[in-house]
Amino acid sequence: MRVYNFSAGPAQLPLPVLERAASELTDWSGSGMSVLEVSHRGKDFVACAADAEATLRRVMGVPEDYRVLFLQGGATAQFAGIPLNLTAPGDTVAYLNTGQWSAKAVEQARAYDLDVVVVADEAASSYTTTPEEGSFSVPQDARYLHYTPNETIGGVEFGYVPDAGDVALVADASSTILSRPLDVSRYGLIYAGAQKNMGPSGLCVVIVREDLLGRARTTTPVVLDYTRMSAADSMLNTPPTFAVYLLGLIAHWLEDNGGLEAMGERNRAKAELLYGAVDASDFYTNPVQERSRSWMNVPFTLADPALDADFLLGAQAAGLTNLKGHRSVGGMRASIYNAMPIEGVQALVDYMTDFEATRA
Amino acid sequence: MRVYNFSAGPAQLPLPVLERAASELTDWSGSGMSVLEVSHRGKDFVACAADAEATLRRVMGVPEDYRVLFLQGGATAQFAGIPLNLTAPGDTVAYLNTGQWSAKAVEQARAYDLDVVVVADEAASSYTTTPEEGSFSVPQDARYLHYTPNETIGGVEFGYVPDAGDVALVADASSTILSRPLDVSRYGLIYAGAQKNMGPSGLCVVIVREDLLGRARTTTPVVLDYTRMSAADSMLNTPPTFAVYLLGLIAHWLEDNGGLEAMGERNRAKAELLYGAVDASDFYTNPVQERSRSWMNVPFTLADPALDADFLLGAQAAGLTNLKGHRSVGGMRASIYNAMPIEGVQALVDYMTDFEATRA
Missing domain, CATH: 3.40.640.10 (Type I PLP-dependent aspartate aminotransferase-like (Major domain))
Structure with missing residues (x-):
């Protein structure tokens, strides 16, 4: 599993x-x-x-x-x-x-x-x-x-x-x-x-x-x-x-799997999917200037940091691991390197949407 | 295998x-x-x-x-x-x-x-x-x-x-x-x-x-x-x-497996078995001063270096690998670290005895 x-x-x-x-x-x-x-x-x-x-x-x-x-x-x-x-x-x-x-x-x-x-x-x-x-x-x-x-x-x-x-x-x-x-x-x-x-x-x-x-x-x-x-x-x-x-x-x-051209297209699509979900919500925020956003590491914060622990527990239960942000930045960080399929990013976005709907 | x-x-x-x-x-x-x-x-x-x-x-x-x-x-x-x-x-x-x-x-x-x-x-x-x-x-x-x-x-x-x-x-x-x-x-x-x-x-x-x-x-x-x-x-x-x-x-x-005391006893026995076989033969020679002999790395040479390649081929066929000596020393080297069981050393000694009997 x-x-x-x-x-x-x-x-x-x-x-x-x-x-x-x-x-x-x-x-x-x-x-x-x-x-x-x-x-x-x-x-x-x-x-x-x-x-x-x-x-x-x-x-x-x-x-x-x-x-x-x-x-x-x-x-x-x-x-x-x-x-x-x-x-x-x-x-x-x-x-x-x-x-x-x-x-x-x-x-x-x-x-x-x-x-x-x-x-x-x-x-x-x-x-x-x-x-x-x-x-x-x-x-x-x-x-x-x-x-x-x-x-x-x-x-x-x-x-x-x-x-x-x-x-x-x-x-x-x-x-x-x-x-x-x-x-x-x-x-x-x-x-x-x-x-x-x-x-x-x-x-x-x-x-x-x-x-x-x-x-x-x-x-x-x-x-x-x-x-x-x-x-x-x-x-x-x-x-x-x-x-x-x-x-x-x-x-x-x-x-x-198509080399770096194909990998670049996949990675662009994965990043667009995740940043799109963050930007579409008032509950999630990415702190980075838009033109400087990383395709590989996506930090985001919750509107209420008191919900961070619950977010992480629920994510873990949903099979989405290691989302805790770096201690110096706080919040969450999703690293979506080459080996992360778009299905994984979709699962994260779905979880984020559900969490916001039930807890925001 | x-x-x-x-x-x-x-x-x-x-x-x-x-x-x-x-x-x-x-x-x-x-x-x-x-x-x-x-x-x-x-x-x-x-x-x-x-x-x-x-x-x-x-x-x-x-x-x-x-x-x-x-x-x-x-x-x-x-x-x-x-x-x-x-x-x-x-x-x-x-x-x-x-x-x-x-x-x-x-x-x-x-x-x-x-x-x-x-x-x-x-x-x-x-x-x-x-x-x-x-x-x-x-x-x-x-x-x-x-x-x-x-x-x-x-x-x-x-x-x-x-x-x-x-x-x-x-x-x-x-x-x-x-x-x-x-x-x-x-x-x-x-x-x-x-x-x-x-x-x-x-x-x-x-x-x-x-x-x-x-x-x-x-x-x-x-x-x-x-x-x-x-x-x-x-x-x-x-x-x-x-x-x-x-x-x-x-x-x-x-x-x-008994810690370092047991490991030391095993390693001493392995080394004694291999050096014993080398010393008992005029065909094999270890160049190292007796009191300075390593328990872990045992170099030895064949009386006729022209037989080295055959020795190695036969050893490989017998499931005894990586016996070629370092290029600066020549001949053979058997490294017999902790993970090598005494059965492996015995198999090498048996092979050496057979090789000498048929080729010396």
């Missing part, structure tokens, strides 16, 4: 992927071993990892002059990895601050003797907005412009790719990657924790343009050194093998 | 653990969700992680003044994490070099502006020995003495706990942890990648004495900052949830 799971991450995964993983967890490909038990340097796992990378590249349309790295430590480790790999002490770097995750990235960068320029800061809006396109300017001596296309906590998303001029654009795409087509060539570096649209926690994918390699500081921990990791096919040390295997299964699931 | 899998890591896991994980991979504890899909901050997973830690503490007898951290990046990430957390620039640190893993730890430490003193170096023996007890002296102004109790590649193991005087003893226990009882109170810090005796790859357990916290350098990536990670119960960011869950299952499996 599966539920509709609106967790912000780790998040719902495609059922066929979980069923496949369960069916071969004690005997993978007739080897008599689990994929959890095989050497990362054995030919079977090397082929598995190569297939995961190749399929991800096809699905995303990653150009040939980009490397795809499978790292650990979540996106948070890359908050350090990015300045360590792309800058020297004294350099200038630029950040857009649109939420708690970009703020953490800024804070970590300040540890590395840099001139950290926050070129747009939406904190004053309690992170309910994104800067208007063209409203900020990027210092052209910056090593990179970092931004967070989708903020998981605030449910705030950029509706455009920022223009950084000649400066390398760096994106923490953890909660938006694979949700729709993306022009990778606009970016210098894209990174994403896997635990939303790509698989389980414990894997961070880094997609980096080759010309940005080769300048890591000597103090970079080797596991965060993109150049050394790239030269070793992400196997400088033991990678998180099970997470890489699941990423491959999910990339194939995406390909079998 | 399961095989006996002698992989050095990721390595064979207890079948009951894999069967349990497979049986609940789409519906964990009746939640309608996989353990892969739940928030690390939800009460179910928080309880799961707390139980994994508590069970590991019971099994190992970890004293109360030690913290247990669940980190990422493998032991290799801690090659940087240890100097970053325990030293200031200009400090002295001491290392015992007994193999490729300790050599990598030394190399990484040299990146952090330290006086790195290698107090014993076994490279001249091609890493087939450990220093004799009492044969080296540790500078008493060193911040720590680092050593590798068991070297996975060379199959070399310390038969004693080095005396570091008042200097904190730091151990990379990746390939020996949980293989027998260990007096944690002798150590300042013990760390281990999970993928040998503790679970899948992607999780690194750090056990650190509290008085060593609080001195991380400001340049420490936050995911490697033991003090901050400890304050956040290892959930400063999303932990590798599935690996933590499996660690808990394995800790319970250990407890249900």
Whole structure:
């Protein structure tokens, strides 16, 4: 008996992927071993990892002059990895601050003797907005412009790719990657924790343009050194093998279901359905500026917060789980990643309508 | 049809653990969700992680003044994490070099502006020995003495706990942890990648004495900052949830099977059986000094290396897998971690005897 799971991450995964993983967890490909038990340097796992990378590249349309790295430590480790790999002490770097995750990235960068320029800061809006396109300017001596296309906590998303001029654009795409087509060539570096649209926690994918390699500081921990990791096919040390295997299964699931074009259409329809229900009611409110609304994470509040607990209890009973909002925002949050079918969003909307009718 | 899998890591896991994980991979504890899909901050997973830690503490007898951290990046990430957390620039640190893993730890430490003193170096023996007890002296102004109790590649193991005087003893226990009882109170810090005796790859357990916290350098990536990670119960960011869950299952499996005393007896018997067979034959040779032989990783060579490929093919056909030695050592390597039953070692010994009889 599966539920509709609106967790912000780790998040719902495609059922066929979980069923496949369960069916071969004690005997993978007739080897008599689990994929959890095989050497990362054995030919079977090397082929598995190569297939995961190749399929991800096809699905995303990653150009040939980009490397795809499978790292650990979540996106948070890359908050350090990015300045360590792309800058020297004294350099200038630029950040857009649109939420708690970009703020953490800024804070970590300040540890590395840099001139950290926050070129747009939406904190004053309690992170309910994104800067208007063209409203900020990027210092052209910056090593990179970092931004967070989708903020998981605030449910705030950029509706455009920022223009950084000649400066390398760096994106923490953890909660938006694979949700729709993306022009990778606009970016210098894209990174994403896997635990939303790509698989389980414990894997961070880094997609980096080759010309940005080769300048890591000597103090970079080797596991965060993109150049050394790239030269070793992400196997400088033991990678998180099970997470890489699941990423491959999910990339194939995406390909079998129409790729990112189809996924983008589904996700747009899901978001429109849910925001439509929120906007049609005086009982539910979404705090985010309309043009900045996330397709993936939809926070909403009830007119009377005293009803929050009842709302959550009833939702749980209806098979709709993990709807409690982030503690810093309150209310509810429905995360509707790729694996959430539109039927799940419809079930949530139906429940919201019923709850409002009986309790408002 | 399961095989006996002698992989050095990721390595064979207890079948009951894999069967349990497979049986609940789409519906964990009746939640309608996989353990892969739940928030690390939800009460179910928080309880799961707390139980994994508590069970590991019971099994190992970890004293109360030690913290247990669940980190990422493998032991290799801690090659940087240890100097970053325990030293200031200009400090002295001491290392015992007994193999490729300790050599990598030394190399990484040299990146952090330290006086790195290698107090014993076994490279001249091609890493087939450990220093004799009492044969080296540790500078008493060193911040720590680092050593590798068991070297996975060379199959070399310390038969004693080095005396570091008042200097904190730091151990990379990746390939020996949980293989027998260990007096944690002798150590300042013990760390281990999970993928040998503790679970899948992607999780690194750090056990650190509290008085060593609080001195991380400001340049420490936050995911490697033991003090901050400890304050956040290892959930400063999303932990590798599935690996933590499996660690808990394995800790319970250990407890249900007699704990580390029983495991130590089993492992001693397994090692004696295999070394006995090697020593009884002129056809097989183990290169390691007798008192330094590993219980976990047993390299051995055939008298005629031209027979290596046939040996491996026959072994595979007999359901004995992953016996090929590390490329730097050659020959064979049988890793016989906790999950390898003595029946598996007996099957290997029988196969070795047959092979010698027909091919020598």
